[in-house]
Amino acid sequence: MDKQQNATDPASAPRTRTQGVLARAAVIASAAAVAATIWAVTTLVDPPHDAPHQNVSREQDTGAAGPRGQRAGARIPEGIAHASESGADAVNITIDDGPDPRWTPKVLEVLAKYDVKAAFCMVGPQAKAHPDLVEQVVAAGHRLCDHTMDHDTAMDKKPVAYQEQQILDAKKLIEEAAGSGAKVEYYRAPGGAFTPDSRRIAAAHGMRPLGWNVDTKDFGKPGVAAIVDAVKRELPDGPTVLFHDGGGNRAQTVEALDQVLAWLKEEGRPTGFPVRTAPDPS
Numbered sequence: 001m002d003k004q005q006n007a008t009d010p011a012s013a014p015r016t017r018t019q020g021v022l023a024r025a026a027v028i029a030s031a032a033a034v035a036a037t038i039w040a041v042t043t044l045v046d047p048p049h050d051a052p053h054q055n056v057s058r059e060q061d062t063g064a065a066g067p068r069g070q071r072a073g074a075r076i077p078e079g080i081a082h083a084s085e086s087g088a089d090a091v092n093i094t095i096d097d098g099p100d101p102r103w104t105p106k107v108l109e110v111l112a113k114y115d116v117k118a119a120f121c122m123v124g125p126q127a128k129a130h131p132d133l134v135e136q137v138v139a140a141g142h143r144l145c146d147h148t149m150d151h152d153t154a155m156d157k158k159p160v161a162y163q164e165q166q167i168l169d170a171k172k173l174i175e176e177a178a179g180s181g182a183k184v185e186y187y188r189a190p191g192g193a194f195t196p197d198s199r200r201i202a203a204a205h206g207m208r209p210l211g212w213n214v215d216t217k218d219f220g221k222p223g224v225a226a227i228v229d230a231v232k233r234e235l236p237d238g239p240t241v242l243f244h245d246g247g248g249n250r251a252q253t254v255e256a257l258d259q260v261l262a263w264l265k266e267e268g269r270p271t272g273f274p275v276r277t278a279p280d281p282s
Contacts, residue, residue: 074277075203075277076202076203076204076206076207076208076276076277077203077208078196078199078200078202078203078209079199079209080194080199080209080210080211081186081208081209081210081211081240081274081275081276082211082212082213082238082239082240082274083238083274083275084239084240084272084273084274084275085272085274085275085276086270086271086272086273087270087272088239089269089270090239090269090270090271090272091235091239091240091264091269091270091271091272092119092239092240092241092271092272092273092274093111093116093117093118093119093241093243093257093261093271094118094119094120094121094145094188094210094212094241094242094243094274095107095118095119095120095121095243095244095245096121096147096188096242096243096244096245096246097121097122097123097126097147097151097219097244097245097246097247098120098123098126098130098133098244098245098246099120099122099126099127099130099133099134099137099245099246100126100130100133100245100246100247100250101130101133102250103245103246103249103253103254104120104130104133104136104137104246105133105136106250106254107245107250107253107254107257108136108137108140110254110258110261111140111142111257111261112140113258113261114262114265116261117140117141117142117271117272117273118142118143119142119143119144119210119273119274120137120143120144120145120245121145121146121147121186121188121210122134122144122145122146122147122170122174123147123148123149123150123151123170123246124146124147124148124149124170124171124173124174125149125173126246127170127173127174127177127178128173128176128177130177131176131177131178131179134174134177134178135177135178135180137178138178138182143185143186143273144174144175144178144182144183144184144185144186145184145185145186145187145188145207145210146167146170146171146174146184146186146187146188146202146207147170147188147190148166148167148170148189148190149165149169149170149173150166151190152166152190152193153190153193154193155189155190155193155195155198156189156193156194156195156198160197160201163195163197163198163201164197164201167187167198167201167202167205167207168201168205171184171187171205171207183206184206184207185206185207185208185276186207186209186210186274186276187199187202187207187208187209187210188209188210188211188212189209192211192212194209194211208274208275208277210240210274211240212238212240212241212242213234213235213237213238213240213241214230214231214234214235214237214238214240214241214242215230215234216230216231216241216242216243216253216256218243218244218252218253218256219244219247219248221248221249221252223252224252224259227253227256227260228256228259228260228263231260231263232263240274241260243256243257
């Protein structure tokens with residue numbers, strides 16, 4: 001009797017309509033909340049193509065190794081790399097300032113003799129002038145590194161636009177010379193003149209900033225023995241060794257590299273590539 005009176009009582013009609021409106025509003029609000037949650041998750045997992053570079057991924061980054069040492073789903077860090085992908089005991093050989101038509105082939109011969117892979121940090125115009133050498137470097141399984149257009153050791157004092165042009169123009173020339181879809185995987189600032197901006201620019205374009213621990217001083221031609229001694233003396237400081245295949249007569253470098261690689265083999269020290277996406281403990 002009470003239920004029937006409530007349904008037919010004119011005084012109860014406004015309350016009934018109000019309750020119905022509130023119920024419908026609650027359903028709409030709940031649906032909106034669910035939609036917002038779905039949108040937020042989708043945005044985090046799959047950002048729009050024009051979104052700024054973020055530390056997000058379509059896949060969970062488990063640290064598993066991907067092609068050429070890059071971990072699946074991991075972005076390129078802006079920190080300067082020193083460590084080796086091949087472990088704490090491994091040594092990274094890096095070659096700067098080429099390619100050079102006289103000395104790069106000799107360096108490649110020494111590396112092939114010991115089955116060692118290296119990172120070649122190339123100057124853009126040199127790569128453009130000698131695409132055959134860039135192709136040989138890639139074909140032998142070595143990696144490419146951007147060493148800017150003009151090797152300006154004072155570029156850390158220059159405007160950001162200048163730094164960006166130096167880095168990206170060189171990357172373009174090196175990759176065009178390499179062909180076959182090869183990519184530049186590192187960036188090394190001339191003379192170590194890194195800036196937060198240059199590191200950011202490099203990482204945003206897929207290149208890990210690359211430092212060194214052992215400066216062989218081979219550029220100054222101090223003698224083969226001095227170059228070899230520098231490696232043995234400084235290697236405890238870290239695994240990445242700096243040599244040159246460009247910038248002048250590199251006969252001492254070629255001979256010293258041969259001796260260094262023979263010594264590393266005797267010592268049982270493996271060689272590898274510098275890290276690209278793994279955490280760098282140094």
